[in-house]
Amino acid sequence: MNVDNNRILKDKTFDKSRWMQMPRNVVVGHDALLQIPGIIDDLGVAGPILLLSGATTMQTVGARVAGLLEGRPVTTCLVGRITYDEIQRVEDAAKEAGSVLIIAVGGGRVIDTAKVVSYNLDIQFVSVPTAASHDGIASSRASVVTDAGNVSVAAQPPLAIVADTGVIATAPHRLLAAGCADIIANYTAILDWELSHRLTGEAISEYALTLSKITAEILVKNADLVSHNDETAAWIVVKALFSSGIAMSIAGSSRPASGGEHKFAHMLERLAPGVALHGEACGLGTIIGMYLHGGDWKGIRTSLRRIGAPTTPKDLGISNETCVEAVLRACEIRPERFTIFDTGITREAAVAVVEALYEV
Numbered sequence: 001m002n003v004d005n006n007r008i009l010k011d012k013t014f015d016k017s018r019w020m021q022m023p024r025n026v027v028v029g030h031d032a033l034l035q036i037p038g039i040i041d042d043l044g045v046a047g048p049i050l051l052l053s054g055a056t057t058m059q060t061v062g063a064r065v066a067g068l069l070e071g072r073p074v075t076t077c078l079v080g081r082i083t084y085d086e087i088q089r090v091e092d093a094a095k096e097a098g099s100v101l102i103i104a105v106g107g108g109r110v111i112d113t114a115k116v117v118s119y120n121l122d123i124q125f126v127s128v129p130t131a132a133s134h135d136g137i138a139s140s141r142a143s144v145v146t147d148a149g150n151v152s153v154a155a156q157p158p159l160a161i162v163a164d165t166g167v168i169a170t171a172p173h174r175l176l177a178a179g180c181a182d183i184i185a186n187y188t189a190i191l192d193w194e195l196s197h198r199l200t201g202e203a204i205s206e207y208a209l210t211l212s213k214i215t216a217e218i219l220v221k222n223a224d225l226v227s228h229n230d231e232t233a234a235w236i237v238v239k240a241l242f243s244s245g246i247a248m249s250i251a252g253s254s255r256p257a258s259g260g261e262h263k264f265a266h267m268l269e270r271l272a273p274g275v276a277l278h279g280e281a282c283g284l285g286t287i288i289g290m291y292l293h294g295g296d297w298k299g300i301r302t303s304l305r306r307i308g309a310p311t312t313p314k315d316l317g318i319s320n321e322t323c324v325e326a327v328l329r330a331c332e333i334r335p336e337r338f339t340i341f342d343t344g345i346t347r348e349a350a351v352a353v354v355e356a357l358y359e360v
């Protein structure tokens with residue numbers, strides 16, 4: 001059943017009520033894909049399946065999953081950018097096929113699309129990440145691209161997650177490094193949340209905040225291990241992505257894992273579409289956010305470098321000017337979410353922080 005997980009009941013004695021939705025089965029490891037038929041049976045969801053994937057991933061992992069589902073009624077559907085139009089198109093396909101279950105095989109965009117479609121149609125979905133590139137694999141939030149920038153919407157968390165470390169380890173290292181950067185972003189996301197708590201009175205969840213922070217700390221402690229593209233690295237990063245997603249589910253918002261560095265990343269995506277991976281842009285935003293907070297931004301940069309993630313606009317293939325623009329205009333994204341990027345940064349200060357990124 002889909003729920004508004006921020007629902008507040010106007011009760012006279014106690015005015016809070018929150019549904020925290022979590023995945024039921026989480027299978028991580030070598031050849032985890034082979035468990036998919038058994039997982040579907042265990043979930044007790046019988047009926048037509050919509051197999052959702054990206055153009056690239058459908059040809060590889062998507063095709064393998066289709067093979068494993070042989071004998072069951074399966075309709076396949078490809079997803080592109082995650083916009084409301086695209087969501088509508090997938091919803092129509094699911095309705096037409098009478099789907100009772102979506103299996104989403106791919107990167108963050110495929111999984112977010114499945115989350116929103118399953119929420120809107122009130123059907124279940126299974127998340128099969130093909131890369132450890134983002135921490136949306138388990139969360140109950142989805143990020144949708146609109147003309148006004150990315151919006152974070154309530155969505156359905158997966159009923160099951162199947163993360164095959166063999167598959168994930170064969171994805172390009174760039175994707176794994178991006179996932180690590182998306183986790184390292186938790187450092188500034190938390191600082192921003194605490195700042196907003198102090199300055200605007202925004203409520204914080206200590207549990208969500210602490211889980212988010214510990215997740216980033218464990219990942220950084222293992223930075224050398226995750227600098228390789230092997231199953232050990234995939235295992236470590238998938239667990240971190242899962243944990244970060246759960247922090248978001250506890251909070252009922254992406255706040256524990258998305259602060260000013262994400263607003264910067266979403267603005268950068270608007271200014272230079274498709275140039276950087278989501279996690280890569282967030283990593284750069286984290287260095288900038290930490291600099292603006294007066295924290296150990298060089299420490300963040302060192303961790304990102306050890307993992308093999310980009311740390312300058314040049315690494316990302318964007319100009320310094322575009323980066324400055326993204327710093328200045330990050331506040332336009334989700335203006336209700338107060339962060340260090342919403343404190344009136346001058347152009348001079350934005351130029352200075354972007355120049356600092358190149359300091360040795």
Ligand SMILES: NC(=O)C1=CN([C@@H]2O[C@H](COP(=O)(O)OP(=O)(O)OC[C@H]3O[C@@H](n4cnc5c(N)ncnc54)[C@H](O)[C@@H]3O)[C@@H](O)[C@H]2O)C=CC1
Pocket residue numbers: 054055056057082106107108109110112130131133134135136137139141142143167168170171172175178182248254277278279
């Ligand atoms: N809902 C949430 O809580 C969160 C949502 N997100 C969203 O997720 C998206 C970013 O996710 P990404 O995975 O970075 O982007 P993506 O879904 O665009 O995938 C990036 C690229 O990786 C390729 N790819 C995936 N698996 C591969 C494999 N095994 N081998 C070769 N190529 C492979 C895809 O084809 C694609 O070209 C953004 O839309 C972002 O807003 C990110 C974090 C959290």
Ligand SMILES: O=C(CO)COP(=O)(O)O
Pocket residue numbers: 135136141142143144150151152182254257258262263
């Ligand atoms: O990317 C996220 C956490 O890593 C969450 O997405 P939003 O920034 O769209 O809320």
Ligand SMILES: [Zn+2]
Pocket residue numbers: 134135182257258262278279282
């Ligand atoms: Zn993110």
